[in-house]
Amino acid sequence: MSDSHSTAGSAGSAAALDGSAGSAAALDARALHQFVPMLIANDAVGGHTLDVQRLARAAGLASKIFVDTINGEEPAEVHHFSAYADLAGPGDVLVYQLAVASPMVEMLCSRDEPLVVNYHNITPPDAFAPWDYVAVLDQTRARDELVRLATRASGGLAASHFNEAELIDAGYRHTAVLPVLLDLGRNDEQVDTPTMEHLTLLKKAGGSDWLFVGRLAPNKGQDRLIRALYVHRKLYDPDARLHLVGREVSPAYAEAIRRYVDVLGLAGCIEIVADLTAAELSAYYRSADVYVCLSEHEGFGAPLLEAFDASLPVVAYAAGVIPEMLGPAGMRLGSAAPTDVATAIARLLRDERLRASLIARGHERLREIDMPGARDRTLSTLLSLASR
Amino acid sequence: MPEHTPERRGDATSSSIEAVLQEIALEARQRKADGEMTDNLEDELAALFTGLAPIGTKRWFFEAARVHFDSATRGYQGILSGLRDLAGAIGSPVQPAAEPPRATVASRTVDRLFKVVAAARVDARVEHLAKEVAAFASTSVRTLEVIEQRLGYVDEALRLLGERIEEDNDGGRSLNSLARHLEHRLPPEDLEACSGTVVETFSNAGGKVLHGDCADGRIVSSMMAAGVDAYGVDPRVEAAYSAMRRGAPVRIGAVLDHLASLGDAALGGLFLSGSIDRGSSACQLRLLELSSQALCGGATLALAVTEPSRLPEEHRDGAFAELLDWSPKTPGTWEEMIAYAGFVDVRVLALPASGGSTRSNTAEMAPVAEMAPAAGMAPATRVRPSHLLLAVRSRVA
Structure with missing residues (x-):
């Protein structure tokens, strides 16, 4: 099976891996469960995870969120990842939201359901070296886990080409690029x-x-x-x-x-x-x-x-x-x-002219990124990667 | 993420922004040149913030520990060679004095046995200490001072033991008397609070279970009584004597060396106490890594550790910094070190604090108490570990 990565510069990167309906059917996907170390309110990764859950459920897939730390302040229902073994069923597709190290990687590596790593980038350990050696350790471990998951996961979804390059370096054979789903347009x-x-x-x-x-x-x-x-x-x-x-x-x-x-x-x-x-x-x-x-x-x-x-x-x-x-x-x-x-x-x-120009450019950039379109393509892209 | 669309022909904005950036750079340089800021202001501002960072023991700790251990191991050979010569000199036979009229053949034998045992103990202990202290090249001066202190302690111990045995009131010298006196050298550690949990933890171990730094072997014995295939390793010869009396198999040697000699996945369980808690940071990390290699996948590692606040005042470094060598570590740091070494499902169990550290004032401990000032230690103080950490060796390499 040949590798497949997004085409840099293409607005609809997921198009290279489309065929969502076919992918889902080939997978016989009945559920899309997500694993994220913590589900935090008003957090980009947390919001993205909840958005993906909504998309999955809207498409008729069962969808739960599993975490390694429950603090009682989650914005939605979560389960401890150790409970997945009892909840697993045929047709499960797993998505791991990777940004930090987590003990759930061990469990994910021991399973054989189709797995996609949704990569949000790992802060380089160097950044923490003068401040927090525990964070250095965590970030180093997270990078090790990224590489380890490369052979386990069917593919990796990155939020940018910058992140995708790290996935490819880590050995992910199939990758795609879609932005983190954000709730923009607040009035x-x-x-x-x-x-x-x-x-x-x-x-x-x-x-x-x-x-x-x-x-x-x-x-x-x-x-x-x-x-x-x-x-x-x-x-x-x-x-x-x-x-x-x-x-x-x-x-x-x-x-x-x-x-x-x-x-x-x-x-x-x-x-x-x-x-x-x-x-x-x-x-x-x-x-x-x-x-x-x-x-x-x-x-x-x-x-x-x-x-x-x-x-x-x-x-x-x-x-x-x-x-x-x-x-x-x-x-x-x-x-x-x-x-x-x-x-x-x-x-x-x-410089009012400069200011107005930058504001207009910002609006145009949002149109280029096309968050609504990205939202439409996220589920199909995840399923397509899982079918690899 | 779609790349930005190419600049449209005739669009002056992008080139304007570039031009603006150049103007900004020029203006910034001009401001500096005009003296509106002192030359070094930016550097001073940055240095001020850098100075607020924690003092440097946390920088690349684990990698630095590895580097120190590797380089110190190379340097260790030279140190060990010198220390072995010294150990030989300490343990060399003493010219026999004129025997008192009542001396018996048995007493001469015990005398020689005592010297042999003492020399062996010194040799093993010195070797163990040399390995322990050689693991951090940067503190070599201090380590040599400590070695000198500890050798002085050993030397004094030999002298006092000799006097003690001569004062024995049981009518003669005997192996039991010798062993009883040697027990005073055992580490001042009280594992009673975690003994039950340790035995229960390893009761279903799928293979041999090792207690590293097992001291008098009582936990090894307890595990054996529960049906566990257990044994111990301890660098102190007196441990072998005490363990023998309990029927517990104990090997004399450094835990580090013993683990390194084992094949991969040779153990079904491992319990570490004693020097694991008081060694150099590099040694501790190396010990954990060797533990990971020696244990089978899914096997349990247990550590008995003492958090800084539970140690007697005299054992705490005056400038406490958790990552300095020999500094006691918090359970949180141990948890991270254990996970770093390849273990999962780390659990931290708090042990009862009642009793804390106690001093024994029995007559038997008197010789030890006398030796303490010479060695800069308080070996009469018994320390009770504050936490028991349990972790599982990952099944995946």
Whole structure:
């Protein structure tokens, strides 16, 4: 059986592996069950997993979600992965949402149902080395599991060509590319009013509002954002503010960030929040003047698409998947140096024509990505990969 | 993900953005040149944040441990050679003194036996210590100091033991008396709290079960009583004597060496206590890796460990950093190390804290207490492990 990978540049990458009805029939698929380490509300992977479940059920397939950690706050019904053995049935197709290490890999490798790995990228262990050796271990183990699953899985689905390249390097013979399913198109009625009022009040004091959405982790570069804000306030706008939205995953890094803010005297102009509802997050997007991303590594960059959707211009450091996600839609920086970033944002904020151009490009980029179309093709692509 | 559409002919926006980026770069350089920022501000800002990172023991710990172990193993041979010479000097026969009129043939035999046993114990112990301390090249100065301390402890122990035996009130020297005195050298570890769980865990083991650092062999005996094919390994000669009296088979040697000598999947179960908890980090990792190789797929590994807060104050490093060599580790770190070495289904069981560490004040322990200051240790203190970790050797290679 020959290998098959997506054709770079083709808008409908899954078309190369289509024949969904035939694939499903060949598989005699009766259920599509997903395995994800944790199901977290308002998380890109979590939202994608729930979307896939809805698609499967709408197509008449039974679909459960299995996790390795249940904390009682899941947004939907989940089962512990150890329960799958008792629930397995003929016609099961399994999808593993891979982004971190998980003990469920051992179980998946011991089964023989068709398996597709939906790969969301693994943060390089290097990023955590100065901060959290346990995370280094976890990420190293996750990469080992990615390779191990290559011989077990029928195929791999990646959210970008950047991620697909890693799947191919790991030995996956059949791959496809489709974006992470996101709930875009939130309208103003879905903005949380108290949050919006809070942010509007801050705006009245003057100054621009920068926004970054992402876990508080070394690879996300929140420290770079703080340095850029410091320089920007020094050179251009002493009232500028930075809003960091994301939950803490590296306690040492998060603690260092808070101390950094204090030491630099920025406690009154940097806000760190987490666990926002979708409506509260919408308020931050609507209120911001610029979305800034200086990450060293991003697996997909869902917040970039959310920024485009909120008509927010984007300034981003061109690392990892960012160039592929941005296309021409954002201001792509070759350097994350504080002065370069500060100057870029200053230029954006004073150049209305540039700002309007970037916003329009963002809308166009969303049309190119075609989230509704991707949603339509996701189930067929997964089944097609499973039939390999 | 679809690639972006090619730039449309006549669209000035993309080239405008590129031009804007060039203007931005120029402006940024100009700002610096105009002195609006100090030359080193960006570097200082970055250095400030770097300084907030945890102090460096967490950087690439596991890989660094491997590198240290490999390089130290090469250096170990030279150290061991020197230490063997020293051990030989310590254990060399002493010129016989004039025998007291009441000396018997039996007492001369015991005297020689004592010297032989002591020399063998010293040799085995020194070899074990040399391997243990040689696993981290970067702390070689400190390790040599510790070796010197411990050899001084051994030397003093020999002297005091000799005096003790001469003071024995049972009317003569005997093997039992010798063994009883040698038991004072046993590790101050109390495994009573986890003994039942260990025996139960291995009661259905599909093969031989090893207790590494088994000390007096009581857990080996308990497992055998439950029908388990169990044996022990311990570097202390006195362990062999005590275990023999219990009917438990114990081999003298370092657990590390013994595991390395076993073939793959040779064991149906493995229980590690004692030095696993107090060795160098590199040794601990190596021990776990060898355990993984020695165990059959699906077999159980059990570790008795003591979390830092449960150790007596004198055993805690003054600048506690969990990943430093010899520093006690939390159960969470052990859990990660065990998983890293290829084990799955790791469970952490908290052991009863009642009793904690106790000091024995019996007369029998007096010689040991006397030796403690010379060695910088408090061997009279008995430590009760705080956690028992259970893990299963993965069935997949």
